[in-house]
Amino acid sequence: MKEVIEVSNLSVYYENNEAIKNISFKADQGQLIGIVGPNGAGKSTLMKAVLGLEKYRGNVSILGKRVQEVRKQISYVPQRNQIDWDFPVLVEDVVMMGRASHIAWYKRPGKRDKEIVQECLDKVGMTKFSKRQIGELSGGQQQRVFIARSLAQQADIFFLDEPFVGIDVTSEEIIIDLLRELKRQQKTVFVVHHDLSKVQDYFDQLLLINKELIQFGAVEKVYTPEILQQTYKGSLALFGTDDHKMVVTPQ
Structure with a gap:
């Protein structure tokens, strides 16, 4: 497999407090990777640091380059609570934002850009909402629109921060199916x-x-009671198995 990300000794500090410490890993192409841990574990901080959105110590290489050199090939969907949903913008315009890195600043979106926006809206089942204000949608619908924006960018590496929080079952199924399709690509x-x-x-x-x-x-190697207890310490309850799958609930 082709290695796409290498992180070495990554640490982030907030006013001399360590948010994350000396994290190192390598990730390969074509993988669907979950970042898990208890509240306050630094999951979002890690993602933002890798993306260059947080100051950090250590080294991050994406596609063999610095993140600033490969921005066009990276797509990021932040947590929903970080977005101003009252901003007056249409659904189709939100998705068109995903095309920004493909359109010169002095040009307007072309025919192909508009086609890609419609294709992405169709993939998330939001075509009929294209002329709606983003703030008029439900939480699940809003998340689908931001997934469509991410798809419109046509990136190689995708980062999603808590995409399934506060959304309906239908939206979650649509999103995970799209993520699996990205993996197949x-x-x-x-x-x-x-x-x-x-x-x-x-x-x-x-x-x-x-x-x-x-x-x-x-997953089959690290999703074990021992490693989960080490990760969550006293904030995890284990309830046995269900169809040969461990059932775990962070407390």
């Missing part, structure tokens, strides 16, 4: 995720952190 997808009961169904690999890297590897 040999894209690499990172997802900050909190629902441990679904990690075996959703991901190929897990990156478990609690300010430090606990384990990174194939």
Whole structure:
């Protein structure tokens, strides 16, 4: 497999407090990777640092280059609570934002850009809402629109921060199906995720952190009671198995 990301000794400090410490890992092309850990473990901080959105110590290489050199090939979907949903913008315009890196600043979107926007809206089942204000939509619909924006960018590596929080079942099914399709296209997808009961169904690999890297590897190797207890410490309850799958609930 082709290596697409290498992170070495990554640390982030907030006013001399360590948010994450000395995290190192390598990720390959065509993987669907879940980032899991307890609240306050530094999951979002790790993602933002890798993207160059947080100051950090250490080294990050994406596609063998600095993140600033490969921005066009990276797509990021932030947490929904970080977005101003009252901003007056149409759904189709939000998705067109994903084309920004493909359109020269002095040009207007072309025919192909508009076609891609419509294709992406269709993939997330939001075509009929294209002329709606983004703030008029439900939480699940809003998340689907931002996934469509991400798809419109036609990136190679995708980062999604808690994409399944506060959305309906239909939206979650649509989104995970799209992420699996990206994997089949040999894209690499990172997802900050909190629902441990679904990690075996959703991901190929897990990156478990609690300010430090606990384990990174194939789900079948690292999704164990011992590693989960090490990750969540006293904030995890194990309830046995369900159809041969561990049922775990962060407390």
